[in-house]
Amino acid sequence: MDLKIENKRVVYPFSVGIDSETGMMDDYDVHIERWLKDITKMFYDENAAIKYLNKHGNIKIYEVYEKGIPEIDGEVRFCSSITYPGKIGDEYFMTKGHFHSRPDTAELYYCIRGHGYMLMERENGDYVIEEMYPGRAVYVPGYYAHRSINIGDEPLISLPVYPGDAGHDYGTIEQKGFKHLVVDKDGKPSIIVNPYYKE
Numbered sequence: 001m002d003l004k005i006e007n008k009r010v011v012y013p014f015s016v017g018i019d020s021e022t023g024m025m026d027d028y029d030v031h032i033e034r035w036l037k038d039i040t041k042m043f044y045d046e047n048a049a050i051k052y053l054n055k056h057g058n059i060k061i062y063e064v065y066e067k068g069i070p071e072i073d074g075e076v077r078f079c080s081s082i083t084y085p086g087k088i089g090d091e092y093f094m095t096k097g098h099f100h101s102r103p104d105t106a107e108l109y110y111c112i113r114g115h116g117y118m119l120m121e122r123e124n125g126d127y128v129i130e131e132m133y134p135g136r137a138v139y140v141p142g143y144y145a146h147r148s149i150n151i152g153d154e155p156l157i158s159l160p161v162y163p164g165d166a167g168h169d170y171g172t173i174e175q176k177g178f179k180h181l182v183v184d185k186d187g188k189p190s191i192i193v194n195p196y197y198k199e
């Protein structure tokens with residue numbers, strides 16, 4: 001092994017525990033929490049989000065635990081992604097969703113707990129939805145924005161794995177939204193076209 005190459009690597013072999021009940025990662029380096037107050041605009045019915053806040057106060061929608069693996073080509077990053085159960089208006093709790101900054105990079109999600117959907121959508125609006133439940137893996141190809149949606153009544157926990165240099169582009173979804181949304185219709189998840197989607 002060329003020592004110079006080895007020295008460039010900041011990562012040494014390790015293993016880590018992820019609790020299958022809570023999604024909590026042992027010895028995590030980064031913990032991201034997304035609360036309703038910070039992401040009201042991500043829900044298509046923003047008024048419902050404001051009403052919810054006024055009535056019930058703030059609530060945690062999802063959180064992520066991760067190890068501080070360098071964001072470089074050759075590394076593999078992973079995390080524990082936990083989306084809580086609930087709805088804002090008729091829209092299920094979900095992650096913000098994003099494209100990758102390097103848009104050609106793919107991602108694999110392995111579901112550990114709960115019941116949900118992975119919404120995958122291209123910039124032209126073409127979309128695919130795959131079900132998530134324990135033991136199920138979802139492959140997200142490059143060029144697809146992706147969002148986890150919890151349609152069940154327990155936390156939706158998954159382990160996303162993606163190339164070190166993939167990066168997260170949140171801006172596109174923050175501006176345009178997803179063209180498709182998953183909402184509750186008569187007690188069942190149903191796909192609708194986002195009335196506020198900006199082509």
Ligand code: PA5
Nearest residue numbers: 064079081095096097098160162
């Ligand atoms: O990289 C991924 O796709 C995941 O690790 C997500 O970051 C995680 O599920 C949280 O979602 P978001 O990044 O859309 O807030």
Ligand code: NI
Nearest residue numbers: 100107146162
């Ligand atoms: Ni991703």
